[in-house]
Amino acid sequence: MLAASYGLFGGAFAPPHMGHLFSALWAAKVHDLGRVLFVPTWENAFGKEPAASFADRATMTRGLLAQQAAWAGVSTIERSLEAPSRTHRTWTALREKMMLDTDIHLLRLILGYDLKDRWHDWEIWEQL
Numbered sequence: 710m711l712a713a714s715y716g717l718f719g720g721a722f723a724p725p726h727m728g729h730l731f732s733a734l735w736a737a738k739v740h741d742l743g744r745v746l747f748v749p750t751w752e753n754a755f756g757k758e759p760a761a762s763f764a765d766r767a768t769m770t771r772g773l774l775a776q777q778a779a780w781a782g783v784s785t786i787e788r789s790l791e792a793p794s795r796t797h798r799t800w801t802a803l804r805e806k807m808m809l810d811t812d813i814h815l816l817r818l819i820l821g822y823d824l825k826d827r828w829h830d831w832e833i834w835e836q837l
Contacts, residue, residue, distance in 0.1 A: 716745040723759035751787035
């Protein structure tokens, strides 16, 4: 098994843009993350409707990351989880899934600037 540090970068990614890419790259470099998983939100917990479908946002995110395969990827795990999306459910599900083939010794949460004042509103944010 491969030991690794991962970053979990969730968001609407509607659309994904270079700011997302640079933020993830910065977090990967500063925190020595071996991989960053971009996780498009299935259904926003605060009721915000994205301009594109989940499938389109996942496809656009894959396109943004096409040249970044060594350190970044896309997970569509939220599609299989209970709606609305909750970070703690995504975190737990990804951690359990990844432990099948990875010895994760660190999983970091990467947040967009637009959430800087909202994270206290999250369900069980203290455990993250």
